[in-house]
Amino acid sequence: MRRRYALAALALVAWIAGSTLGVVTPADPKQASAAPLFQFGRAHAEYLPTLSGTRPIFILFIGSGAREGEDVEHSLADSIHIVSLNPARHRAAILGIPRDTWVDIPGYGSGKINTAMVYGGPQLLVQTIESLTGVNLDYWALTTFWGFTKMIYNIGGLTVDVPFPMHDRYSYSDFDPGVQMLNGPDALAFARDRHSLPQGDFGRSENGGRLVVAALTQFRKEFSKDPSRMFTWIAAGIRNVQTDVPLDEVLSLAFTASTVNPKYVQNMVAPGLTGMAGDTSVVNLTADAQTIFQDLRNDGLVLKKNIPPSPNASLLGE
Amino acid sequence: MWVSGVAVLGVLAFVLFRGGGGLGGPDNTIPQFDFKVTKAIPMVVTQNDPNQFTGQAQAVATEVTKTMTALYTGAFLDPENWRSGSYGDVWPLFDDGSRTSAQQDGATITLGPNAGDTYEKVKQPKGTIGVKVLLDKQDRPSTAVAIVKFTALGTGKDGTFTRIVSRGQYFLRLADGGWTVYAFQVRRGDHVTTPKPGPSGSSSEVAP
Numbered sequence: 001m002r003r004r005y006a007l008a009a010l011a012l013v014a015w016i017a018g019s020t021l022g023v024v025t026p027a028d029p030k031q032a033s034a035a036p037l038f039q040f041g042r043a044h045a046e047y048l049p050t051l052s053g054t055r056p057i058f059i060l061f062i063g064s065g066a067r068e069g070e071d072v073e074h075s076l077a078d079s080i081h082i083v084s085l086n087p088a089r090h091r092a093a094i095l096g097i098p099r100d101t102w103v104d105i106p107g108y109g110s111g112k113i114n115t116a117m118v119y120g121g122p123q124l125l126v127q128t129i130e131s132l133t134g135v136n137l138d139y140w141a142l143t144t145f146w147g148f149t150k151m152i153y154n155i156g157g158l159t160v161d162v163p164f165p166m167h168d169r170y171s172y173s174d175f176d177p178g179v180q181m182l183n184g185p186d187a188l189a190f191a192r193d194r195h196s197l198p199q200g201d202f203g204r205s206e207n208g209g210r211l212v213v214a215a216l217t218q219f220r221k222e223f224s225k226d227p228s229r230m231f232t233w234i235a236a237g238i239r240n241v242q243t244d245v246p247l248d249e250v251l252s253l254a255f256t257a258s259t260v261n262p263k264y265v266q267n268m269v270a271p272g273l274t275g276m277a278g279d280t281s282v283v284n285l286t287a288d289a290q291t292i293f294q295d296l297r298n299d300g301l302v303l304k305k306n307i308p309p310s311p312n313a314s315l316l317g318e
Numbered sequence: 319m320w321v322s323g324v325a326v327l328g329v330l331a332f333v334l335f336r337g338g339g340g341l342g343g344p345d346n347t348i349p350q351f352d353f354k355v356t357k358a359i360p361m362v363v364t365q366n367d368p369n370q371f372t373g374q375a376q377a378v379a380t381e382v383t384k385t386m387t388a389l390y391t392g393a394f395l396d397p398e399n400w401r402s403g404s405y406g407d408v409w410p411l412f413d414d415g416s417r418t419s420a421q422q423d424g425a426t427i428t429l430g431p432n433a434g435d436t437y438e439k440v441k442q443p444k445g446t447i448g449v450k451v452l453l454d455k456q457d458r459p460s461t462a463v464a465i466v467k468f469t470a471l472g473t474g475k476d477g478t479f480t481r482i483v484s485r486g487q488y489f490l491r492l493a494d495g496g497w498t499v500y501a502f503q504v505r506r507g508d509h510v511t512t513p514k515p516g517p518s519g520s521s522s523e524v525a526p
Contacts, residue, residue: 043506045423045486047416227487227503228463231361231452238363238455247363247454251461255501 050256051087056300057253059083059245060126060140062117063148063191063208072144073121073242077114079191079208080125082135084300090259093301094212095292096205096269102282103132112282122242132285133293139245147240148191149184154236157181160214164315166196187211201283202269202311209267217262219254230254266301268292271308346397349440351390353383353447353466361452371453378459378497379449382490385411385497386447386464393428394470394482395443403431413493413500420499426506429472429482439473440482461491471513483507 051057063079066072080097099114106127108119116128122140130137143151152158160182166173172185173193182190191211197203222229234250245253270292272283288308295302310316358379360371392399392408399405405428412420420427429440445468454460465487472480486504490497 043426045420045426045502045504047419047423048501048503049415227489227501228450228465231450231463234452235361235363239365247452247460 048255048258049252050259051085051252054086054088054299056296057085057087058135058137058139058296058300059085059253060122060129060137061212062122062125062140062142064117064142064144065114066144068146073142074118077117077125079205080113080129081205081208081212082129082133082137082296083212084135084296085253085256085260086300087256089299089301090261091264091266091301092216092260093266093296094209094268095296095302096202096209097129097132098201098205098270098272098283100201100274100281100283101132101270101272102275102277102284103128106131110277112280122244133296135293135296139243139249141237141241141243141245143241145188149188151236151240152182152184152187154239155218155233157183158187158211158214159218160187160190160211162190163210164312166190166193168193168195170195197312198314199311202272203315205269206267206311209269213262213265213267216257216260216265220258220260220262223258230258266307268302268307269311344397344401345439346401348391348396349443349470351387351395351443351445353387353390353445353468355379355383355449356446357448359448359450361450362457363453363455364457366457371451371457374453374457374459375449375451378451378462379447382449382462382464382497383447385490385499386466386488389488389499390443390445390466390468390484394468394484395440397440400429400437400440401434403434410495411499412502413491413498416500416502420502423504426504427502436474437472437480438475440470441473443468443470445469459492461489462497464488464490471511472508479511479513481509481511483509 059082061079061081061083062077064072064075065078066075076099078099080099082095082097083092084095085092097113099112101113102110103113103116105111105113105116105119105124107124108116113125113128113132116125120127122142126137126140129135158181159179161179162175162177164177166175168189171189171192171194173189173196175190191208192204193207194200194204197207219233222233234254238247238250270285270289272285272289275282275284288306291306292302292308295306310318358372358375360368360375362368362371389408389411392405392411394400396407399407405424408428409417409421424431429437445466448465449462450465451462452460466485468484470482472482474480484504484506486502488499488504489501490499
């Protein structure tokens, strides 16, 4: 009997002590039901190690014109895009540079920009573009016709909103307008077609950017449903490109890309006029291109008033 | 004298009761729990055949599963943690970058700061884990993602039962002390449930 009293006293004291310490709280069904029931519903927790800060990241995307068996890094650069990412603003810009742009190639005099890679690989192309734009490029990534095709295959196809009819026997593009899933060869045809487009290579360059936006859209959609798909995209990318981006940085960029709304990605082509250099047809960038470069140097984005008209405007009904 | 005697008794009783089991206090036994590994997939960034790295991926999955088992045990099953609302052994499983966010999202990642007010017991833990391992350019494990499904049955102090459900994906990499979480996306889908007596007299859940 004395033992039971002792236990009861201990229990009482323990309860008081526990309550005071905030450890043992008495059950109060009314209180419990009135309290927010965090445990019901569909609570969500997320942390993504995205890049931060206002300094934009600049990556040069290059499409090598090499055929199988040729030196990929020392062939003509068929497509050239600067992709800038502003982590703080969760926005990005894609600037296509026409491959025939007449520039100064460091150490080689004047020439078409696409020949810089022939002379000195991606590194010289980077130097050439830095000299042209004043933008410090952080990384480069280089792919080929077959690498690009495999990349699209590895991610299971790419959904693209084809904005206008494209039918071209040279690139094998054969698209009616509308949203469609492109396989590797189709996506390559979409990227290469210039004969269907009124401004040729300018329009093609814009379509290259369109593919980047489509990829971002699809990546975000897949990532939101299944974040582990990020590894599929990274593996598909790195397997099929040559790049100087370290894997850790690729991961950071991928996490950051998942926070960029494709609606806020600017896609444009540096404006220029065709002309001649000797007997060579070239593109001379206009003063408007310099304004775009200046904007990019500032924060990686282009002021709305400085975004040039689409080279495919007539097809888009603009 | 009398006051100090009561205080000593109080502390003694508090320690005994909190320790569990003793003198009829709450049971602090941690339910036995192991994740069932459903897959371990190597993801290569080289041109090599991924199948030749299956063993490496399985080895990583084993280590990652240890981390995730510790995380879910500490977050949902250790009565000392959820009764006190303090999950101090869980947070070191997150790296420096993700730890603060994990703690801020503690109500989702763990049973919650007030779980001791709500639950009497948590039992019947079950879980599956699938692991994808990204290899680097030298075909060495670089990072992994654990795809986790976890459920347990919470017995409420008010007599109700809750199916505790946590689904998440955790990105991990090898740090000094093992594989630690550096990114996560976790959802909770807890719901009230009705257990029915099992053959052995223990309760099992009726599908809602």
